[in-house]
Amino acid sequence: AVWLSLAPEHTRDKTGNLVLGNLVQSLLDMGFSHTQRSPNVLRMSVKQLKDRGEHLRQLGLSEGHLKHVVSRCPPIFTLPGKKIDATVRLFKEKCLFTTDQVMEILRSCPNVLLKEPSDLEYKFQYAFFRMGVKHKDVVKSGFFRAPFTVIRSRHVFLERRGLYQTPDKKGQTQVINAKLKEIIWLSDKDFLAQLACASLEEYDVFKKLLAREEEEEEEEKRTDSED
Amino acid sequence: EKWATTLPRVPATQQALQLFDMNYGMQFGPLWPSARVSLLSEPKYGALVNSFSRVHDVVHDLQDLRAADFVYAAQNGPAGGQGPAPLSPNIQCYTFPKGDISRFPPARPDTVGILGYYLMDAASLLPVLALNVQPGHLVLDLCAAPGGKTLALLQTGCCRHLTAKDISVSRIKRLHGILHSYLPKAARNNVSVSVEDGRNWEQVERDVFDRVLVDVPCTTDRHSVMEHDNNLFTRVRKKEREQLPMLQMQLLVAGILAAKPGGEVVYSTCTLSQLQNEYIVESAIKVAETQFSIGVHVEDLSCFRRLFQDTFSFYAECRVGELVLPHLTANFGPTYFCKLRRAQ
Ligand SMILES: C[S@@+](CC[C@H](N)C(=O)[O-])C[C@H]1O[C@@H](n2cnc3c(N)ncnc32)[C@H](O)[C@@H]1O
Numbered sequence: 101a102v103w104l105s106l107a108p109e110h111t112r113d114k115t116g117n118l119v120l121g122n123l124v125q126s127l128l129d130m131g132f133s134h135t136q137r138s139p140n141v142l143r144m145s146v147k148q149l150k151d152r153g154e155h156l157r158q159l160g161l162s163e164g165h166l167k168h169v170v171s172r173c174p175p176i177f178t179l180p181g182k183k184i185d186a187t188v189r190l191f192k193e194k195c196l197f198t199t200d201q202v203m204e205i206l207r208s209c210p211n212v213l214l215k216e217p218s219d220l221e222y223k224f225q226y227a228f229f230r231m232g233v234k235h236k237d238v239v240k241s242g243f244f245r246a247p248f249t250v251i252r253s254r255h256v257f258l259e260r261r262g263l264y265q266t267p268d269k270k271g272q273t274q275v276i277n278a279k280l281k282e283i284i285w286l287s288d289k290d291f292l293a294q295l296a297c298a299s300l301e302e303y304d305v306f307k308k309l310l311a312r313e314e315e316e317e318e319e320e321k322r323t324d325s326e327d
Numbered sequence: 328e329k330w331a332t333t334l335p336r337v338p339a340t341q342q343a344l345q346l347f348d349m350n351y352g353m354q355f356g357p358l359w360p361s362a363r364v365s366l367l368s369e370p371k372y373g374a375l376v377n378s379f380s381r382v383h384d385v386v387h388d389l390q391d392l393r394a395a396d397f398v399y400a401a402q403n404g405p406a407g408g409q410g411p412a413p414l415s416p417n418i419q420c421y422t423f424p425k426g427d428i429s430r431f432p433p434a435r436p437d438t439v440g441i442l443g444y445y446l447m448d449a450a451s452l453l454p455v456l457a458l459n460v461q462p463g464h465l466v467l468d469l470c471a472a473p474g475g476k477t478l479a480l481l482q483t484g485c486c487r488h489l490t491a492k493d494i495s496v497s498r499i500k501r502l503h504g505i506l507h508s509y510l511p512k513a514a515r516n517n518v519s520v521s522v523e524d525g526r527n528w529e530q531v532e533r534d535v536f537d538r539v540l541v542d543v544p545c546t547t548d549r550h551s552v553m554e555h556d557n558n559l560f561t562r563v564r565k566k567e568r569e570q571l572p573m574l575q576m577q578l579l580v581a582g583i584l585a586a587k588p589g590g591e592v593v594y595s596t597c598t599l600s601q602l603q604n605e606y607i608v609e610s611a612i613k614v615a616e617t618q619f620s621i622g623v624h625v626e627d628l629s630c631f632r633r634l635f636q637d638t639f640s641f642y643a644e645c646r647v648g649e650l651v652l653p654h655l656t657a658n659f660g661p662t663y664f665c666k667l668r669r670a671q
Contacts, residue, residue, distance in 0.1 A: 257364065260363060260364035260367040260368065261360035261361070261363055261364045262348055262352075262359070262360055262363050263360060296360075297357065297360065298360070298361065298364075301426060301655075301656050302361065302364075302654070302655040302656060304426070305426055305428060305655045305656050306364065306368065306655055308428050309368050309369050309428055309655070310368075312369070312428070313368075313369070
């Protein structure tokens with residue numbers, strides 16, 4: 101568990117009102133406490149906490165969402181505002197998501213804020229260019245919550261089996277591609293039975309081979325850039 | 328050719344895949360996706376032990392890697408217990424078990440400069456094993472270069488003489504290179520290598536060989552979907568591609584003519600294509616009968632499927648001959664092989 105370290109005298113003003121209003125109350129409701137015994141203490145001043153709450157609220161996270169964020173990944177409250185803005189800018193300017201879509205991403209997957217922007221960009225580009233998935237489906241599928249290695253190995257597996265194709269310029273394919281949501285969220289067993297029509301042994305070997313391919317490509321890039 | 332630049336440019340590998348999807352999708356149905364992903368992923372190798380090197384040390388090293396001799400295992404395992412199989416003897420080839428993706432390090436030269444093993448697709452040893460070479464045989468390898476199977480034929484220690492031919496000068500050079508790296512001088516005495524068109528049956532001695540291997544040029548499926556260099560599916564090579572079946576049939580007929588009555592011929596390819604496999608065998612048999620009055624029997628090799636099931640994934644539905652389908656857990660092949668016996 102992660103504990104929120106707030107000295108009691110900081111949470112209320114002189115008149116006894118909660119300074120952070122609903123936010124602190126909801127933190128307390130969720131079992132965050134004022135104790136400082138825990139090693140995983142979230143150290144912030146009241147002002148910082150207040151600013152961060154305000155910042156996130158401006159990005160469209162309501163009280164309920166904030167509560168959700170705090171319970172899922174409390175470290176978000178310790179992020180510098182600059183970092184949060186950089187991620188939001190990346191989504192809007194580089195990935196061309198609408199304001200509403202960015203909000204939706206932050207609500208369903210707040211820990212994108214903790215990720216390296218360049219990793220997020222790479223991941224998005226993979227879905228958009230390599231898999232040909234539209235913005236709205238990227239958002240709807242909860243894509244940013246899924247580990248990239250899983251997405252990639254499932255996609256490449258389907259592709260090499262002839263069951264997935266990158267759409268051409270007109271958006272057309274020779275085969276009917278599975279939905280991103282299914283590719284990501286089915287269990288291995290259901291993915292293999294319903295989408296890939298393959299055995300677990302095949303997929304296990306494939307994952308090992310793909311990992312080695314990747315490793316060796318990286319290695320090649322490194323030595324190329326050294327030359 | 329100005330118009331050519333305006334045509335959409337599909338890379339040759341992509342072109343090959345599209346054609347395979349159409350043909351093999353129909354031919355193999357639900358088995359095609361498994362073969363497809365295998366062709367597009369890293370293949371497995373086998374280490375053919377060079378009996379002219381310090382075998383003991385080589386075998387020791389290979390066993391240290393946890394590889395095992397699949398030929399020995401097949402003959403001595405539960406599937407092999409039905410009497411001696413009709414295989415060419417003395418061939419040892421180490422492979423890693425199903426599902427294991429380990430690799431062999433490159434072979435090292437021993438103290439006299441001879442290499443300890445030759446890395447090759449282990450499935451391409453099956454045609455050599457099927458040829459059932461026996462002591463004292465005269466053997467012809469009609470499309471021999473670069474020489475992996477030639478080397479395997481010599482490992483049997485059975486060839487009274489081995490004649491190796493190939494039409495390509497540059498590939499024959501590679502064959503010479505392999506023979507030099509693997510055989511001491513004395514072991515090369517009973518081998519003759521020449522650049523020749525195998526279809527020229529006026530040149531090839533007729534009715535003399537006990538065993539003939541006809542390992543024809545084909546669409547080399549694995550190469551065609553993976554490599555841009557020397558790809559048969561470029562537009563400029565369309566004609567050559569379309570003429571392959573004819574060339575294959577002519578070579579097989581030439582091989583049949585070169586065999587002596589009662590002699591055996593193995594036809595092999597590394598493609599999944601029925602048109603280049605079963606059809607060629609069937610039409611060559613007809614041509615041998617109608618044009619040359621030579622009777623030819625197809626020999627049953629279904630025992631191979633049972634013997635080697637632990638190492639390879641076989642396709643059970645060929646009308647004639649046997650086919651190794653690439654499978655991720657055993658990513659060898661494709662290899663097609665069919666054995667023919669010339670009537671007495
Ligand atoms: C599949 S490769 C043979 C591989 C070889 N048996 C080995 O195991 O290393 C086919 C060979 O047939 C040769 N070839 C093509 N046309 C030929 C012809 N008309 N006569 C003889 N060889 C021919 C090619 O040069 C090529 O080396």
